Amino acid sequence: MQTLTQIKQLLAAHGLRPKHRLGQNFLHDHNQMRKILAAAELSPGDRVLEVGPGTGTLSEALLEAGAHLVAVELDTDLEPILRERLAPFGDRAHLVVGDILASKRQLNPDVIDALQASSPKPQAPNPKPQASSFKLIANLPYNIASPLLINLAADHPAMTLAVVMVQREVADRLLAKPGGKQYGPLTVMVQAMCEVQRVSVLPPGCFWPPPKVDSSVIRLRRRATPMTDDPPRLADLLHRVFGQRRKQLGSVLGRSTALPPGIAGTDRPETLSVEQLIELARSL
Incomplete structure (x- = not known):
């Protein structure tokens, strides 16, 4: 895993610094990354969607665990770093440079195409087609967490598991019970489709630069039978x-x-x- 020093060196070599307008706070705490990987229950060949890979710290750990990765990065300035870091993993690593969302209620079609293309190729003598399911594992930019999670939970049943880093306030809304001010559409839509669990709480010092709020890792496991069919x-x-x-x-x-x-x-x-x-x- 990349250290904080390495992250800073990678950015500096390309004349870059974290962009506040894009919500760039780079996770550098290796203990927290290991918690994310453990919660993701990865098996070799799993398809993984990562949003906001930054310099590729978590991306590399996912690929080293045997995942077939689709990483989606909005910041075009980070593309050269990611191309270089992901190149050793060959066709198991797909990079999409663009917005994960085409609109508030629709995924970017390029991301959907990349997920389909990232399916592991069957190996003889058992050439059965691989399942189309995928996992979302990401340190999500705060400004897209809510619409993305609603979209994936409601409209993309192929997402069977999500382990995501979000602002603690968003995590509280995902876990909320009726009667509180945190309870709302995000709560209801996600809980109707998924079981929600808090994995950990992270102080600002786990990130560079440190955000002004605490963060949480949340796991969403799709229900075998959703609570609504509509x-x-x-x-x-x-x-x-x-x-x-x-x-x-x-x-x-x-x-x-x-x-x-x-x-x-x-x-x-x-x-x-x-x-x-x-x-x-x-x-x-």
Whole structure:
């Protein structure tokens, strides 16, 4: 794994420094990286999507564990560093230079193509096609964490596991229970599709430059049976009711709207469980 000194040297050799506008905070704590790798439960041949690889510190560790990696980096200035660092791993390493998201609700098509192209080739004498599943393992830039996780959880069932570094506030929202201010659309959409677990909490000193907030590593494991079979319908309801979260459901949906048993027009959306919100979406 790259040390902090090596990360700084790589950037300096290309005349670069971390870019605050891109949320570049480089993880250099090797103990925390080992926790990420352990939580990812990697097996040789696993397909992995990494977003924001930076200088390739985590990328190299993933590839050394036998992964077939698609790394997506927005910063074109980092491309030469990543090309050089990933080259020794041959066709197991794919680099996409661009935004992971084509829009708030859609992955970049180039990323989808790269994931498909990164499938391990079957080996004789057992040439069975490989599964199309992949894992998201990344130190996510804070500004894209929420839309990316919602998108992958709701629309990409091939993502079976995610182990991601996010701002602690985002982690708290992912783990939130009904009734708190952290509970909202992100909570409900992700919990409906995945089991959520906090792996660790990281102080700012684990990064360079240190951010002004704590971070958390979160693991999302896709449910064998999702709690909803219609994520778009649930997303539309959440946008509608949480857009006016302080209002009672009757005021948002109309007093004449028939509600499922156990849900009253005087309820507010943040008081309803994930199951109740799914049932409400199904009933409308």
